[in-house]
Amino acid sequence: MANPFPDKILNVRMYHVGFGDCFLLSFPSGNGHRHVLVDCGAHPKGTLGNLTEVAENIRDVTGNHLTAVVATHRHQDHIWGFERGIKTFETMTIDEVWLPWVEELGNPEARAMWRNHDGARAMLEARLKVAAAGPVQKAVAAVIANLKPNQVALDGLRSRFGRGIEGVRYLYGGYPDLVAPGGIDGLVVKVLGPPKTEAFLKRMRPPRAERWAPAASVDGNGIHDLMDSPFDERWLDPDKGKYWEAEPSRVFDQVERDLFKERMADSMDLAFALEDAVNNSSLVLMFLIGKYGLLMTGDAQWGSWDSWMTGDIGEETFKRVTLFKLGHHGSHNATPRSIINRLPENLTVLVPTHNTPFPTIPEPDLMAALATRSKDRVVRSDNTGKLPSGCTSGDFWIDFQMETD
Amino acid sequence: MTIRLPYEPLQRGPVGRRLAVVDYDAARDCFYPPVDLDDPLILQENGLEPRDSDPRFHQQMVYAVASQTLHTFDRALGREVRFRFQRSGGSNKRNQQHLRIFPHGMNEANAFYSRDLRALVFGYFSAEAEDAGPNIPGQPVFTCLSHDIIVHEMCHAIIDGMRGHFLEKTNRDSLAFHEALSDVIALLQHFTFPEPLLETIQRTGGRLHRSTLAPELSSDEDGVETGSGAIEANPLVDLALQFGESLGTRKALRSAIGVRPNKGDFEVVTEPHDRGAILVAAIFDAYFRVYTRRTRDLFRLADVAADYAGELHPDLANRLCSEATALASQFVQLCIRAVEFCPPVDLEFGDYLRALITVHCKLDVDDRDGFRDALIRAFGRRGIFPPDVRSMTESSLRWTPPAVRLYAPQALVDALREVDREDGSNQKKIAVLMHQFCEQNHDALGLTEGTIAVRSFHHAVRLLGAELEQAQEFVCEITQTKEVLPFPGSPEKIPLRGGTTLVVRNDGRIRYAIAKTLDAKRERAQLDYATGHEVGSADLYRGRVGVGELRALHRGY
Numbered sequence: 001m002a003n004p005f006p007d008k009i010l011n012v013r014m015y016h017v018g019f020g021d022c023f024l025l026s027f028p029s030g031n032g033h034r035h036v037l038v039d040c041g042a043h044p045k046g047t048l049g050n051l052t053e054v055a056e057n058i059r060d061v062t063g064n065h066l067t068a069v070v071a072t073h074r075h076q077d078h079i080w081g082f083e084r085g086i087k088t089f090e091t092m093t094i095d096e097v098w099l100p101w102v103e104e105l106g107n108p109e110a111r112a113m114w115r116n117h118d119g120a121r122a123m124l125e126a127r128l129k130v131a132a133a134g135p136v137q138k139a140v141a142a143v144i145a146n147l148k149p150n151q152v153a154l155d156g157l158r159s160r161f162g163r164g165i166e167g168v169r170y171l172y173g174g175y176p177d178l179v180a181p182g183g184i185d186g187l188v189v190k191v192l193g194p195p196k197t198e199a200f201l202k203r204m205r206p207p208r209a210e211r212w213a214p215a216a217s218v219d220g221n222g223i224h225d226l227m228d229s230p231f232d233e234r235w236l237d238p239d240k241g242k243y244w245e246a247e248p249s250r251v252f253d254q255v256e257r258d259l260f261k262e263r264m265a266d267s268m269d270l271a272f273a274l275e276d277a278v279n280n281s282s283l284v285l286m287f288l289i290g291k292y293g294l295l296m297t298g299d300a301q302w303g304s305w306d307s308w309m310t311g312d313i314g315e316e317t318f319k320r321v322t323l324f325k326l327g328h329h330g331s332h333n334a335t336p337r338s339i340i341n342r343l344p345e346n347l348t349v350l351v352p353t354h355n356t357p358f359p360t361i362p363e364p365d366l367m368a369a370l371a372t373r374s375k376d377r378v379v380r381s382d383n384t385g386k387l388p389s390g391c392t393s394g395d396f397w398i399d400f401q402m403e404t405d
Numbered sequence: 406m407t408i409r410l411p412y413e414p415l416q417r418g419p420v421g422r423r424l425a426v427v428d429y430d431a432a433r434d435c436f437y438p439p440v441d442l443d444d445p446l447i448l449q450e451n452g453l454e455p456r457d458s459d460p461r462f463h464q465q466m467v468y469a470v471a472s473q474t475l476h477t478f479d480r481a482l483g484r485e486v487r488f489r490f491q492r493s494g495g496s497n498k499r500n501q502q503h504l505r506i507f508p509h510g511m512n513e514a515n516a517f518y519s520r521d522l523r524a525l526v527f528g529y530f531s532a533e534a535e536d537a538g539p540n541i542p543g544q545p546v547f548t549c550l551s552h553d554i555i556v557h558e559m560c561h562a563i564i565d566g567m568r569g570h571f572l573e574k575t576n577r578d579s580l581a582f583h584e585a586l587s588d589v590i591a592l593l594q595h596f597t598f599p600e601p602l603l604e605t606i607q608r609t610g611g612r613l614h615r616s617t618l619a620p621e622l623s624s625d626e627d628g629v630e631t632g633s634g635a636i637e638a639n640p641l642v643d644l645a646l647q648f649g650e651s652l653g654t655r656k657a658l659r660s661a662i663g664v665r666p667n668k669g670d671f672e673v674v675t676e677p678h679d680r681g682a683i684l685v686a687a688i689f690d691a692y693f694r695v696y697t698r699r700t701r702d703l704f705r706l707a708d709v710a711a712d713y714a715g716e717l718h719p720d721l722a723n724r725l726c727s728e729a730t731a732l733a734s735q736f737v738q739l740c741i742r743a744v745e746f747c748p749p750v751d752l753e754f755g756d757y758l759r760a761l762i763t764v765h766c767k768l769d770v771d772d773r774d775g776f777r778d779a780l781i782r783a784f785g786r787r788g789i790f791p792p793d794v795r796s797m798t799e800s801s802l803r804w805t806p807p808a809v810r811l812y813a814p815q816a817l818v819d820a821l822r823e824v825d826r827e828d829g830s831n832q833k834k835i836a837v838l839m840h841q842f843c844e845q846n847h848d849a850l851g852l853t854e855g856t857i858a859v860r861s862f863h864h865a866v867r868l869l870g871a872e873l874e875q876a877q878e879f880v881c882e883i884t885q886t887k888e889v890l891p892f893p894g895s896p897e898k899i900p901l902r903g904g905t906t907l908v909v910r911n912d913g914r915i916r917y918a919i920a921k922t923l924d925a926k927r928e929r930a931q932l933d934y935a936t937g938h939e940v941g942s943a944d945l946y947r948g949r950v951g952v953g954e955l956r957a958l959h960r961g962y
Contacts, residue, residue: 229433230509230529230545235460237436241429243417244436251418251425251503260522264431264511 004061005033010292010402012323012350013061015054016381017396019046019329019354019361020077022054023296024061027184027289028404034184035062038070038285038296038325040081041153044145045357047080050396055085057397059092067182068096071157072298073194073282074103075275076146077329082153089161095182097160097168100194102281104170105158114149117274121147124271142357143271147278171283172196173307186289192317193284193300195307210302210336279328280304286317290404293320297327301334309339318342323400326370329353330362340369347374348388348400352381407451408469411476417441419468423475423488425503426464432512440464457550463508467527467549471506474559474590481741484863488566490523504562508549516548518561520572525558553591560587569860570750570884575902575931577675578753585681589688589740596692596733603726611704611717611725613696666690668788671754683787684754690783692736695774699728739765739776746804748921749860749882750902751931755791756919758784762802763917767876804917807849811915813842818913821879824864835862843883843905850883851905851920858884860904878916879909885923891935901931 005011008028015022020042026033037058042051058066069089071079082089102110124144160167175191229236237243244252252260282298295317308314321343328334330353349370353362362380371378377388379398387393391400417439418426428437440453440461447453452469453462478486488504501523510526518525527549548554564583565572571579596602605613666686674680707721717725739761746760758780765776772778777799784790785797794801813821817838823831836859843850843857860882884904891899903923908916921927 230547231437231460232458235437237428237438239436239438241436243439244427244429247416247420249420249425249503251420251505252427252429257429260429260507260510260524261431261434264526 005401007031008404010289010404012294012400012402013394013397014350014352014379014381014400015040015057015397016048016354016383017042017051017054017081017352018048019043019356019358020080021072021298021325021329021352022081023325023350023352024058025287025294026061027187029184032063034067034182035065036068036070036182036184036287037066039072039078039298040085041076041078042080043077043142043357044080045142046077046354048354048396051081051084052088054396055081055088057395058085059088062092064091065093066095067184068098069094069157070098070283070285070296071103071153072284072296073100073278074149074154075278075299076148076150078298079150079153079157082156083150086152086156086161089156092161094160094163095167097157098283098285099157099168099170100281100283101170101172101196102194103154103158107170113277117147117277118149120274124274139358140271143275147271147274171285173284173304184289188288190286190288190313190317191283192286192308192313193298193304194281195304197307210338276301276333279334282327284308286320288320292322292402292404293317294323294325295321296325297334299328299334301328302336305336305339309336314342319344322347322402324349326351326353326362328361330366331358332360332363332366335366337369340373343373345373345375348377348379348390349374350379350381350400354382408473410469410472415442419464420503421468421472423503424468424471424506426468426506426508428460428464428508430509430511431507437461437464437509442468457545457547460509463547463549467506467508467525467555470552470555471504471525471559474556474594475563477590477594477737478563478741481738482745486563486566487863488523488562489520489569491566509547514546514548516554516558518558518565520565525555525562527554527558552594556591556594557587560590564744567744568747568749568752568882570902570904571752573750573900573902574934575751576753576934577680579751580677581680582684582752582754582757583681584677585684585688586740586744588681588685590737592685592689593692593733593737593740597730597737599726599730602729603722606722606725606729607717610715611700611709611721613693613729666787668786671788683789684757687783687787687789688736688740688780690786691776691779692732694779694783695776696729696732698779699732699774700725703728739768742768745880745906746908746917746919747906748919749884749904749906751904751921751927753792754789755784755794758789759791759794759802759804760919762799763804766799766803804919807915807918809849811846811849811918813909813913813915814838815913817842818879818909818911821862821864821909822911824862824879835859839881839883850907850915850918851922852883852885853903853923855885855887855923858886860884877911879907879911881907881909883907887923887928889928889932891932899932899935901928903927 005026005028010028011024011026011033013024013026015024017040021039022041023038025036025038027036035058040051040054040058042048069082071082101107102113104110121144124140156162158168159165171191173191173193173195178189178191180187181189241252241257244257245254247253250256279299279301280303282300282304283296284298284300284304285296287294287296308317318339324343324347326335326349330351351362351367355361367378376386378385379387379391379400381398383393383398387398390402391398393399413421415421418428419440419442420426426439428439429435430437437460441447442452442465453459453465455466456462475486490501503523505522505524507524507526509529510524511528512530513528514530516525516527527547529545529547529549531545561583564586571583574580670683674683703721703724707718709717709721743757743760743764746763747756761780762777765772765780769776781797781799781802790797791802817835820831820835820838824835839859839862840857843852843859847854847857862879862881864877864879882904883906884902887901887903888898889901901923903921905918905920905922907918910916
């Protein structure tokens with residue numbers, strides 16, 4: 001199947017893979033189109049099982065040629081398809097691969113980050129093996145499944161699917177603009193994230209004013225509830241441990257208590273913290289072509305947004321967005337509240353999402369606010385609801401077409 | 406059941422000299438008020454009555470069981486055990502004398518020992534609605550109320566104090582050993598309590614092993630009969646029944662003891678608990694075998710047939726019970742003392758067998774009850790063969806003195822005799838002298854050239870044999886570390902470990918040099934092990950995240 005898209009049409013295809021991201025951007029160029037694939041993955045516990053078909057469809061639509069493959073970050077729901085469909089990708093022509101800087105093997109900061117991350121993940125896995133499967137454990141298991149590094153996909157990406165490491169770029173916020181990358185005339189890609197400083201990467205939770213859901217007892221997407229107090233009210237120490245402050249051997253003073261509390265963060269906290277940290281390593285790209293601005297956010301969270309959204313870059317970016325790929329499948333903690341009113345009103349929002357495995361995603365308040373702002377131009381990959389103009393649905397995708405001149 | 410402990414003055418908590426119970430709940434950031442066991446109202450009742458709903462009873466219980474475990478080790482070792490982190494507070498240093506015990510530290514179905522928190526942390530959780538066993542769904546379950554769990558975690562803390570490198574995964578056995586020994590001590594404790602034991606003896610017709618060990622001991626020349634009829638789990642071997650049922654875990658141990666040993670398992674099982682279960686089963690196999698030998702005459706005297714399944718005469722039951730409890734205490738002692746005769750690093754199960762045999766030879770030269778034979782057979786039947794041993798016989802298994810007769814210099818012996826933990830200058834002197842001695846004699850002591858670290862030394866006074874002969878010994882841990890790149894271009898080095906445990910007689914003669922020489926072969930093996938494993942799991946104990954933390958390893962508790 002040669003070029004299926006009409007000339008001069010900028011087409012964005014959002015595949016429906018379940019809980020996961022897969023976007024094919026097709027830019028008119030010369031007589032046909034040039035294609036950029038942004039992510040290809042599904043959550044192991046929320047997949048529709050169609051990733052190989054998706055890869056084959058990508059091959060067919062692009063005439064076996066991708067100008068660039070982008071993997072925003074290494075979570076399974078963004079890269080699993082590069083494993084499932086690896087045979088397909090290996091047969092295609094792929095000019096460039098863009099990855100976040102944390103994936104560069106020789107980078108010592110990245111190594112240190114992954115080492116801690118893998119250690120914590122292994123610990124969680126071991127803990128899970130031992131605990132009975134209650135709702136908490138199931139949720140943690142779901143998060144962990146997504147965190148497991150997919151070595152096949154990562155190796156494929158880093159080697160441009162066996163073709164060599166030239167043409168593989170490791171990007172970060174502030175990287176020089178990519179002008180006409182891969183020969184796509186008129187395209188400029190601005191790299192907004194991930195930030196290069198660990199300070200930003202580490203900041204996962206937005207401040208209260210920027211959050212959607214009220215902060216629960218722990219940041220567990222609302223799934224985690226502490227059991228009721230194991231003891232009667234009357235057994236609560238009214239002095240709140242003052243005794244220990246005065247205790248002469250300093251067995252457990254305030255310093256010790258803070259340390260202990262920090263270390264006792266429970267599995268759920270830790271699992272989501274890990275998940276969030278990797279989300280923050282997402283590539284955030286603004287594709288500018290003609291009057292269109294496609295903002296692809298990966299799953300960036302607060303630290304990433306905060307590193308660019310306040311200054312001139314933020315100003316410029318929000319002014320020019322016409323298509324907004326909503327981050328993190330519409331979770332409560334990935335999209336700062338304050339950006340809604342900074343988005344232009346004629347915008348279209350693409351939401352790759354699915355109610356499994358996290359019933360609380362997408363966050364209803366966020367979806368409602370976006371619907372209001374965009375005048376109902378919010379498109380979900382699971383295609384629930386009316387499609388706005390310019391959108392058509394296919395076998396397992398939705399196409400959004402924009403005319404260029 | 407009442408637990409008796411030596412008196413020590415207690416502050417509220419209870420906080421004693423080495424243990425401090427701190428009832429802080431990190432999940433809720435709240436405290437439950439500390440019990441004052443010196444309160445006259447509590448004293449006159451002999452402590453608080455068991456009550457689930459009173460946190461002060463929980464505090465009393467963890468304190469009592471943990472203290473008892475500590476004393477069991479003290480007694481077996483002939484010295485006071487020290488925790489890995491223990492040190493006195495200097496002018497501006499924090500006092501680190503206490504192991505802190507948090508009976509309700511987290512809202513999780515878990516309990517763990519953490520070296521860097523200097524703590525045992527016990528969790529509480531609500532029984533699962535679908536599968537709560539005999540618990541009411543949703544009722545709180547407290548891991549700190551399980552005798553087994555407390556003993557098990559306490560053992561982790563104590564073993565870590567004795568051999569700090571056993572938490573390092575240099576091979577597949579070392580962590581499994583931690584789990585196994587902790588289970589062995591917890592299980593054997595059951596056999597030292599006469600009341601519940603008596604009931605089990607009645608129920609099993611005196612053949613304690615019948616329900617669990619019957620298949621593996623069948624048609625044995627010891628005359629251990631085949632169990633017939635339904636196999637009902639032996640209540641004494643069920644670790645922490647309440648929690649097992651709430652969690653559906655700990656099947657590994659039960660199945661290891663209840664089935665015929667399979668030599669193949671030793672080759673393939675790697676998960677620490679599952680692997681540990683093989684060692685636990687071996688030790689229990691030996692325990693039951695010795696018990697059978699010791700009680701055969703009683704059964705004959707009472708004229709009880711091998712397949713008799715009815716009620717036992719109370720006198721017979723009592724005699725069987727005292728045999729079982731006495732034997733359990735002996736096994737506990739043996740198992741604990743053997744740790745002292747283990748190499749300081751890179752322990753394998755087979756080394757532990759050698760340590761057991763060496764210790765037992767000193768305890769009981771004649772071995773009329775066949776302890777050593779039972780141990781050797783139990784290990785052999787599970788394919789656990791020590792490295793570098795030609796045959797599974799007593800004489801080859803015993804550790805040997807260095808090939809040349811070697812004496813520690815007099816100055817070192819004198820310093821060791823006066824080893825006083827509070828005296829920093831003497832400790833330093835010992836370390837320096839020991840260091841010199843090891844460098845001069847590294848070949849004979851199984852050490853290589855290179856950095857030598859003196860890790861610990863203690864003086865122990867033990868009673869040996871039937872005549873209660875006193876033995877004074879010094880035990881020293883010497884370790885060597887080599888940092889290498891696991892593969893070319895690796896961003897960081899990993900430590901390879903070797904070392905020797907020196908057992909020094911009172912007169913300075915080197916009795917044993919129990920060595921894990923850091924030669925090319927050992928380096929290769931440790932490297933292969935480190936690189937053959939997922940980065941994450943090796944990091945668990947080496948990286949920042951979980952240093953010395955056994956929490957991850959715990960199957961529910």
